[in-house]
Every structure is written in structure tokens, then in C-alpha cells.
Amino acid sequence: MGKKIKVFAPATVANVACGYDVLGFAIDSPGDEVVVELKDEPGVEIVAITGDGGKLPTDTTSNTAGVAMQQLIKKTDYEGGAKVWLHKKMPLGSGLGSSAASSAAGAFAMNQLLDKPFTSAELVPFAMEGERLACGAAHADNVAPALMGGFVLIRSYAPLDIVPIDTPESLYCTVIHPQIEVATKDARQILKKDIPLTDAVTQWGNVAGLIAGLYRKDYGLISRSLQDVVIEPVRSLLIPSFGEIKAASLKAGALGCGISGSGPSIFSLCQHQEVALEIAHIQAKIFADMGVTSETYTSAINQNGPIVMK
Amino acid sequence: MGKKIKVFAPATVANVACGYDVLGFAIDSPGDEVVVELKDEPGVEIVAITGDGGKLPTDTTSNTAGVAMQQLIKKTDYEGGAKVWLHKKMPLGSGLGSSAASSAAGAFAMNQLLDKPFTSAELVPFAMEGERLACGAAHADNVAPALMGGFVLIRSYAPLDIVPIDTPESLYCTVIHPQIEVATKDARQILKKDIPLTDAVTQWGNVAGLIAGLYRKDYGLISRSLQDVVIEPVRSLLIPSFGEIKAASLKAGALGCGISGSGPSIFSLCQHQEVALEIAHIQAKIFADMGVTSETYTSAINQNGPIVMK
Known part of the structure; x- marks a missing residue:
């Protein structure tokens, strides 16, 4: 058995009324869980998905978490692959960043297993590729808060400029x-x-x-x-x-x-x-x-x- | 002779690139000076204007400082009037809030002479009436920073919502x-x-x-x-x-x-x-x-x- 990890990534609220396409925040619940295990052979394999009612593809190139993980691996010298178990613990198509939570969980888990070559902010572009697949556009207002927590401002997309915003405690x-x-x-x-x-x-x-x-x-x-x-x-x-x-x-x-x-x-x-x-x-x-x-x-x-x- | 005061109000930069109509800040120089003296008879009298090349009206109802002062007096129980000497120390029509500086100086001076019935933020609506005269619209992105200093956000005009923004020192x-x-x-x-x-x-x-x-x-x-x-x-x-x-x-x-x-x-x-x-x-x-x-x-x-x- 390879090195294995279980990760939770939070749901997120994007737009936040006045901040269409530029603002989002993460919430403690709900969220998604992924289990990722390293394997010697290259490639990301989605072993199983639960909680999706059979709606999500297990083909890696069509799965947001799989895409995010593959994008990350490409930028490292890691030559092996990974097996993924994805547990959807939140509704799909709900406006709560369901695909972003999976992308974030996948990218975060892979980064942990490879001894953190990237910061949280650096993981955003990988997870955005998962979003591109889910929404047809590489938005960051869900994946950035899912990866970084708190309120996050996407000041600009080209170049990508991500700004964590202080959050008062009793909110x-x-x-x-x-x-x-x-x-x-x-x-x-x-x-x-x-x-x-x-x-x-x-x-x-x-x-x-x-x-x-x-x-x-x-x-x-x-x-x-x-x-x-x-x-x-x-x-x-x-x-x-x-x-x-x-x-x-x-x-x-x-x-x-x-x-x-x-x-x-x-x-x-x-x-x-x-x-x-x-x-x-x-x-x-x-x-x-x-x-x-x-x-x-x-x-x-x-x-x-x-x-x-x- | 009535109670008399000399006031300086700063020039301001409105819009600040990305903040059209909602953001402005004040600068130390240039600015306008007014001298205001209380008088027993009601009414605001513009005694003299210097530095304007003869372009500004001395008729109170057409002068931004005069309008601001009259608006302020209306909201108090003060029954007297004021004489005003206005010294323009900055270019007119320059985009530096020239009319706003005069309005702010007038409203601030009048407020001082009447023992400060209003806060700086409360003076903004009076000075805005001066702006309405100068620009055809009651903008606040010059008068608010002219009255309050620093960066100021006009979050909303209806109702008026003015937010002072912290400014880093070495700017x-x-x-x-x-x-x-x-x-x-x-x-x-x-x-x-x-x-x-x-x-x-x-x-x-x-x-x-x-x-x-x-x-x-x-x-x-x-x-x-x-x-x-x-x-x-x-x-x-x-x-x-x-x-x-x-x-x-x-x-x-x-x-x-x-x-x-x-x-x-x-x-x-x-x-x-x-x-x-x-x-x-x-x-x-x-x-x-x-x-x-x-x-x-x-x-x-x-x-x-x-x-x-x-």
C-alpha cells in the first residue's frame, strides 16, 4: 500500500451579493471528503465516488478532482500516480461550490502526500482547471476560499491575483x-x-x-x-x-x-x-x-x- | 466686530482610478482659505474673492462656499449671518476639487464659529449642496475627503453612507x-x-x-x-x-x-x-x-x- 490520506474541503459561497465573480468565502459545513493513495504507476485513477447519486464521471479526465490532481502532478517531478475515493457530502449543482470542494480536496491531498511543494494560494490554478471542466470557465471564487479558508478576493484573473481578506470572528x-x-x-x-x-x-x-x-x-x-x-x-x-x-x-x-x-x-x-x-x-x-x-x-x-x- | 476665523481646506483627488464616483482622498497642498466673520444680521455675504481671476460669483446663492454655509445655518437655531472672504489658492476647473475645497472650508469655518454643532461627516451634506451648484450634481467624492481628510469611500448616495478608509503612512x-x-x-x-x-x-x-x-x-x-x-x-x-x-x-x-x-x-x-x-x-x-x-x-x-x- 502507498502513502494514504483523507482530506475534507469546505463548501463555499461565491459572489457574496456585491462581489460577483471576485469574492467568496468558505463555511465549516457542508464539504467534500477525498481519500488519496499514492501508487507507483503514473496516472490518477478514480476508484469510487459516493454521495453523487451516480451523476459524476469516474473517468479522470472528466472528474474535477482528478483534473486538479493531474495538473498538480504535471508541475512536479513525481513520476508515480494516485488512487482516489471521492465522498460527496454536499448537494451537486447547489451553488455551494460542490465541484470546487472536490477540486480543492484533491489538490490539497496530493500536495500533502508530495510533502507540500505548493502553498495554498499556489494550489488555486490547479483546482481552477477542475472548475473549467465543471462550469466551462476557470473561475476561482469558489476554489480560492475552498483552499484558503475565510473571505478571499480574486482581484484579477489575468494575471491571477488572490487576496485573503480579514474576517471578523463573530460572523x-x-x-x-x-x-x-x-x-x-x-x-x-x-x-x-x-x-x-x-x-x-x-x-x-x-x-x-x-x-x-x-x-x-x-x-x-x-x-x-x-x-x-x-x-x-x-x-x-x-x-x-x-x-x-x-x-x-x-x-x-x-x-x-x-x-x-x-x-x-x-x-x-x-x-x-x-x-x-x-x-x-x-x-x-x-x-x-x-x-x-x-x-x-x-x-x-x-x-x-x-x-x-x- | 463679530467672532472671526481663518480656515484652510485641502484639495482632493476623486475617483482614484478604480473608484469612480465612490472614492477620494485629500492632499496637503494645494487648498483654499476662507475667512468667516459672524454678523448680527441674517444672510451670508461674500465680501471678496481673491485668486479666482474674477471668475467666481460673489452672489451668495451662486457661490459654493456661500451655499454650504447657508445650508448649515438653516439646520441650526443661529439667527445671525456671516461675512466671507474667499482666497482661492488652487486652480479652478482643474479636477482637484476646487469648488469642494471652498464648500468644505466654508462649512467647517461656520461649524467652528457656532461651537461645532456638527461632526465632520455631518458637514458633508451641506458642502454637497455647494457641489450641486458647481457640477450640476451633488457629488461627495471631493467634499467628503476635503472635510474628513484621508481616503474616504462614499458607499452610497441614497442614503448617504460615508466610510473613512485607513491610509498607510508612507503614501x-x-x-x-x-x-x-x-x-x-x-x-x-x-x-x-x-x-x-x-x-x-x-x-x-x-x-x-x-x-x-x-x-x-x-x-x-x-x-x-x-x-x-x-x-x-x-x-x-x-x-x-x-x-x-x-x-x-x-x-x-x-x-x-x-x-x-x-x-x-x-x-x-x-x-x-x-x-x-x-x-x-x-x-x-x-x-x-x-x-x-x-x-x-x-x-x-x-x-x-x-x-x-x-
């Missing part, structure tokens, strides 16, 4: 995943190619305010900044009762509430854990009342990124 | 004002009403990066973030040799270089005073070589806003 997130399907590609296509300059100004005032609020630990400023006048008005049409959920969550004390990634999951940020739990309850009831099954997750902001599991 | 600014005319109204009209979403994303990545860079005191990040893909490509057409000036300044070590406000002044941010001085020299030579007279100003970021002069 909690509730995520609700209603059992409806929204494909990332559709969610992108619904967006307009041009936006009014006045809306863009509003948005960059808010994203600047959010970053300042996080550094100043100013929850009021964070709350006022968590607004999206560009993407949410369009994408929320794909999520039944989004407006009702959002209004009820803000009324119950959420700092802000928006679409997680391209949806259909909805995130809420709160200053207190009790508020986050209460909001999960309120949101689940609204979906239940309209006959939609949902899963809720409440956790602190994940500050670690992937971890090795015992 | 210097060079401003060059070429003797060419660009009216703010023209500079606004040249802009497109819609912009590509991809450009907006680039811009809000940069403004988020700039705010993070200021808080992290990360000069490399500040430098990488000082880019404007939306406004500068259009407005720079109004400033001859802008591209040459910018390229030479970056080559000489500027962190970034862009249009100050709506121009024609150009600002450069630098990490060292010697670099800022060297850049002023290089820029002035480029304009001189093309037969354009210019004034240069090099200073630290102003951290105080207006001050009472002895």
Missing part, C-alpha cells in the same frame, strides 16, 4: 439549499452583457464597503454593503420565493441575504449564531409551505480551508 | 495640473451610459483590491489595483499626452497614475517622497516639451481635513 452563515435545479451555465446566460454605469457604480461602492466593513469589523457597514443591484434582480427570478425568503431573513436580523454562487442556494450572514439558526428555521418553513424540500447549514466562516482527517 | 501623491481646460459637465457627457459587465467586474475587483491594500498596507496590492478600465480609456482622450505621462510615471516607480476627478489634472501615488518628487519633475518636463504650462504639487495624504489657521 455566522446560514445556507439553505432548496431542491430545485439551476445549472451554472443557464444562470450565466440569463445575465445581460452590458449594465448601466450607474448600477456598476452602486455595486463597486458596495463591494468597497463590504471589504472595509470586514477589516473594520463594522457589522452595520457589512450589512449595508451586502446588496446586489446587478446580478440578483435577474438570477433571483430562477428561485421561487427568493424575495419572501430574503425579506423574512432581514427582518429576523440577518446582516444580508443573497444568492450563493449561481444558486439556487441562498446564503445569509449574521452577527450571532442564534440568529443564524433562527433564520435557517424560518427559511426552511417558507420553502416547506410551498412544497419545496430543502437542506439548511449553519456554521461560522471556515478559516482553515481543507484539513487532513484522522 | 505620497504627486498631482500635475496642465493648463488646459476640461469642464466637468463635458467630462461626464463623454462617458457611455452602459458598460460591459466584464469591465464592471474588473473594476469592482480593483476597487475591492485597493481598499484591502490600504488596510493591509500592501503597496504592491495598492499598485496592482490602481487601474481603471471604464472611465480612463474615454476621458484620457481629453488630456494630451496622458498615456506618455502615465507610462513615464509608472516606469519611474509610481504605484499608480490616473486622472484626478474629471481632469485635466493627473495624480500619481508613490510609496516614497523622493519618487513623488522625481515624478513631478518628469511629468512637468513632458508637458513643457509639448508647450503646455503646468503646476505640480507633491504631498503626503492629508489626514486632517480643514484646519483653523493662526
Whole structure:
């Protein structure tokens, strides 16, 4: 038997209302687990996938974790290969960075097994290749926080410029995943190619305010900044009762509430854990009342990124 | 004789490359001076204006400082009036917040004389009314830093939400004002009403990066973030040799270089005073070589806003 490791990588909330394509953060739960074992023969072999309902490909070149690991191996002088067991512990196509969590877990596990030739930030491009496969574009707003933890800003894609953002301690997130399907590609296509300059100004005032609020630990400023006048008005049409959920969550004390990634999951940020739990309850009831099954997750902001599991 | 005070208010750089309409900072020099004296009779009387080449109106309702002072008085129970002497010590229509400096100086002086009923941030709306007169719109990205000092974010205009941003100590600014005319109204009209979403994303990545860079005191990040893909490509057409000036300044070590406000002044941010001085020299030579007279100003970021002069 070769050297073996089990890794957990967290789910992530991308976009964060005003930070479309540039901002994301990691949450403690849910997340994916991978087991990776080194083998002498070259190549990455996906041995088994659980928790995906049979939807994910085990062919390495079509699997996000496999692609991320192969990209990493290419940049080292390691001549062997790896076997992978992938345990999906979160819903697919939920807007919670499911493919990113697998990519991050794979890249992180491989890096650990090869005695850490790369930093967390250096793993991002490998995991982005997995994202390219899943979304048709190499986005980093899920993989970067999945690998680095906390809030992460992708200032630029060309060249890639990743900035970890300080996160105040008492910030909690509730995520609700209603059992409806929204494909990332559709969610992108619904967006307009041009936006009014006045809306863009509003948005960059808010994203600047959010970053300042996080550094100043100013929850009021964070709350006022968590607004999206560009993407949410369009994408929320794909999520039944989004407006009702959002209004009820803000009324119950959420700092802000928006679409997680391209949806259909909805995130809420709160200053207190009790508020986050209460909001999960309120949101689940609204979906239940309209006959939609949902899963809720409440956790602190994940500050670690992937971890090795015992 | 009534109670009398002399006040200096600083020039300001609005927009700051990636922060169109939401960001500005104050510089130590140049700036405007006002002398304000209380009088028993109601009304604000502009006694004299110097340094304006006879261009500014002394009619109170048409003068930015006068308007700001009247707006302030309206919100108090003060029943008297004030006499004003305005000394313009900076070029008009330069993109350095000339009208804002006068508005800020007037509002600040009046507030001092009435024993400070308002905080600096509370003075902003009064000074904005002066800006409405000067620009046709009540912008705050010059008056807010003129009143508060440092970098200031205008997160939102409705409601007005002003956020002071921490400024690293060793940040210097060079401003060059070429003797060419660009009216703010023209500079606004040249802009497109819609912009590509991809450009907006680039811009809000940069403004988020700039705010993070200021808080992290990360000069490399500040430098990488000082880019404007939306406004500068259009407005720079109004400033001859802008591209040459910018390229030479970056080559000489500027962190970034862009249009100050709506121009024609150009600002450069630098990490060292010697670099800022060297850049002023290089820029002035480029304009001189093309037969354009210019004034240069090099200073630290102003951290105080207006001050009472002895």
C-alpha cells in the first residue's frame, strides 16, 4: 500500500451579493471528503465516488478532482500516480461550490502526500482547471476560499491575483439549499452583457464597503454593503420565493441575504449564531409551505480551508 | 466686530482610478482659505474673492462656499449671518476639487464659529449642496475627503453612507495640473451610459483590491489595483499626452497614475517622497516639451481635513 490520506474541503459561497465573480468565502459545513493513495504507476485513477447519486464521471479526465490532481502532478517531478475515493457530502449543482470542494480536496491531498511543494494560494490554478471542466470557465471564487479558508478576493484573473481578506470572528452563515435545479451555465446566460454605469457604480461602492466593513469589523457597514443591484434582480427570478425568503431573513436580523454562487442556494450572514439558526428555521418553513424540500447549514466562516482527517 | 476665523481646506483627488464616483482622498497642498466673520444680521455675504481671476460669483446663492454655509445655518437655531472672504489658492476647473475645497472650508469655518454643532461627516451634506451648484450634481467624492481628510469611500448616495478608509503612512501623491481646460459637465457627457459587465467586474475587483491594500498596507496590492478600465480609456482622450505621462510615471516607480476627478489634472501615488518628487519633475518636463504650462504639487495624504489657521 502507498502513502494514504483523507482530506475534507469546505463548501463555499461565491459572489457574496456585491462581489460577483471576485469574492467568496468558505463555511465549516457542508464539504467534500477525498481519500488519496499514492501508487507507483503514473496516472490518477478514480476508484469510487459516493454521495453523487451516480451523476459524476469516474473517468479522470472528466472528474474535477482528478483534473486538479493531474495538473498538480504535471508541475512536479513525481513520476508515480494516485488512487482516489471521492465522498460527496454536499448537494451537486447547489451553488455551494460542490465541484470546487472536490477540486480543492484533491489538490490539497496530493500536495500533502508530495510533502507540500505548493502553498495554498499556489494550489488555486490547479483546482481552477477542475472548475473549467465543471462550469466551462476557470473561475476561482469558489476554489480560492475552498483552499484558503475565510473571505478571499480574486482581484484579477489575468494575471491571477488572490487576496485573503480579514474576517471578523463573530460572523455566522446560514445556507439553505432548496431542491430545485439551476445549472451554472443557464444562470450565466440569463445575465445581460452590458449594465448601466450607474448600477456598476452602486455595486463597486458596495463591494468597497463590504471589504472595509470586514477589516473594520463594522457589522452595520457589512450589512449595508451586502446588496446586489446587478446580478440578483435577474438570477433571483430562477428561485421561487427568493424575495419572501430574503425579506423574512432581514427582518429576523440577518446582516444580508443573497444568492450563493449561481444558486439556487441562498446564503445569509449574521452577527450571532442564534440568529443564524433562527433564520435557517424560518427559511426552511417558507420553502416547506410551498412544497419545496430543502437542506439548511449553519456554521461560522471556515478559516482553515481543507484539513487532513484522522 | 463679530467672532472671526481663518480656515484652510485641502484639495482632493476623486475617483482614484478604480473608484469612480465612490472614492477620494485629500492632499496637503494645494487648498483654499476662507475667512468667516459672524454678523448680527441674517444672510451670508461674500465680501471678496481673491485668486479666482474674477471668475467666481460673489452672489451668495451662486457661490459654493456661500451655499454650504447657508445650508448649515438653516439646520441650526443661529439667527445671525456671516461675512466671507474667499482666497482661492488652487486652480479652478482643474479636477482637484476646487469648488469642494471652498464648500468644505466654508462649512467647517461656520461649524467652528457656532461651537461645532456638527461632526465632520455631518458637514458633508451641506458642502454637497455647494457641489450641486458647481457640477450640476451633488457629488461627495471631493467634499467628503476635503472635510474628513484621508481616503474616504462614499458607499452610497441614497442614503448617504460615508466610510473613512485607513491610509498607510508612507503614501505620497504627486498631482500635475496642465493648463488646459476640461469642464466637468463635458467630462461626464463623454462617458457611455452602459458598460460591459466584464469591465464592471474588473473594476469592482480593483476597487475591492485597493481598499484591502490600504488596510493591509500592501503597496504592491495598492499598485496592482490602481487601474481603471471604464472611465480612463474615454476621458484620457481629453488630456494630451496622458498615456506618455502615465507610462513615464509608472516606469519611474509610481504605484499608480490616473486622472484626478474629471481632469485635466493627473495624480500619481508613490510609496516614497523622493519618487513623488522625481515624478513631478518628469511629468512637468513632458508637458513643457509639448508647450503646455503646468503646476505640480507633491504631498503626503492629508489626514486632517480643514484646519483653523493662526
